[in-house]
Amino acid sequence: MAAYIVRRLLLIIPTLWAIVTINFFIIQIAPGGPVDQALAEMQGISATTSLQRISGGVREVSSVGNKPSTYRGSRGLDPQVIAEIEKRYGFDKPLLVRYGLMLKNYLTFNFGDSLFRGRSVVKLITERLPVSISLGVWSTLIIYLVSIPLGIQKAVKNGTRFDTWTSALIVIGNAIPSFLFAVLLIVLFAGGSFLKIFPLRGLFSADAAAYSLPAKILDYFWHLVLPVSALTIGGFASLTMLTKNSFLDEIHKQYVLTARAKGLTERRILIGHVFRNAMLIVIAGFPSAFIAMFFTGSVLIEVIFSLDGLGLLGFESTMQRDYPVIFATLYIFTLMGLLLSLLSDLMYTLIDPRIDFEAR
Numbered sequence: 001m002a003a004y005i006v007r008r009l010l011l012i013i014p015t016l017w018a019i020v021t022i023n024f025f026i027i028q029i030a031p032g033g034p035v036d037q038a039l040a041e042m043q044g045i046s047a048t049t050s051l052q053r054i055s056g057g058v059r060e061v062s063s064v065g066n067k068p069s070t071y072r073g074s075r076g077l078d079p080q081v082i083a084e085i086e087k088r089y090g091f092d093k094p095l096l097v098r099y100g101l102m103l104k105n106y107l108t109f110n111f112g113d114s115l116f117r118g119r120s121v122v123k124l125i126t127e128r129l130p131v132s133i134s135l136g137v138w139s140t141l142i143i144y145l146v147s148i149p150l151g152i153q154k155a156v157k158n159g160t161r162f163d164t165w166t167s168a169l170i171v172i173g174n175a176i177p178s179f180l181f182a183v184l185l186i187v188l189f190a191g192g193s194f195l196k197i198f199p200l201r202g203l204f205s206a207d208a209a210a211y212s213l214p215a216k217i218l219d220y221f222w223h224l225v226l227p228v229s230a231l232t233i234g235g236f237a238s239l240t241m242l243t244k245n246s247f248l249d250e251i252h253k254q255y256v257l258t259a260r261a262k263g264l265t266e267r268r269i270l271i272g273h274v275f276r277n278a279m280l281i282v283i284a285g286f287p288s289a290f291i292a293m294f295f296t297g298s299v300l301i302e303v304i305f306s307l308d309g310l311g312l313l314g315f316e317s318t319m320q321r322d323y324p325v326i327f328a329t330l331y332i333f334t335l336m337g338l339l340l341s342l343l344s345d346l347m348y349t350l351i352d353p354r355i356d357f358e359a360r
Helices: 002-028 034-042 079-088 095-107 121-156 161-175 178-189 213-232 236-251 254-261 266-284 286-296 299-304 310-320 323-351
Strands: 050-054 057-061 069-071
Touching (some): 002 095, 095 323, 121 161, 121 213, 121 286, 121 323, 161 236, 178 213, 213 299, 266 323, 310 323
């Protein structure tokens, strides 16, 4: 197993390099880069317009109307000013030189400074991490703790009333968008129109610094009730049905019939035999589920509940073409995803020792 882990860790390097390289060159050719935006701001163009490069200049496309007006960002500006702007954002160097510098810095986890926030990228990410970790970890944990036992019960009681009405509830929950459910929760429980039970903003109260440790923990979870509930409402369906179908498939196999013929109880068969085999496919989806919940599923929730997390940071950075933040978050998220994929394989072997990746 040690040799397999080493091979997988070494494979992370070319995979990470390929992903970062492809995204680097794709983003470079996207219109409206940081230099274009800086030139546009100096010309007094509204932030509601988008910029597209045309034949060495920039064309302004208004957010309203269908007739774009031609505009050259360099017109009326001193060439020295333009050169200073390009140097400020690092665009005074050739493309391949910038690419090489980025790879060199990323090997030492040196992500530089944000182009528009004037702060270290690492500091920006670490400041937003508590929000994303809180939303991602607790949402994923609740979904797994509810979906797996529910899926097993649905498999055992397949075709009964319990299976029917729980399926109906799951379908309804899956059909409700998380942001819409978040608004409903605010209206009902956060002082919208009815009750004012839960707080609406942030992870802590304004005066939480003066609280005792137990009070801080309680305040923290009290602030998480609504955003975590909104995130989990649509997350039960796929995992519950995956667990149910996986267990149903195993329950009807020959080894289960043999175990029953030997006189083993249904509980012993379910836990001792079926569980290990059925849970393999469920565990296989854990890394992708965690990454999706952790990094991509909370942008609207962060906006609605005024939470500054990585999802909102990534969205704002993409809109601003803040390249250091975009590439740093991509690099970190990809690395974590690859490591979680390796962890998933190791969990396979813990659940079923018959699986030997190294031998294969």
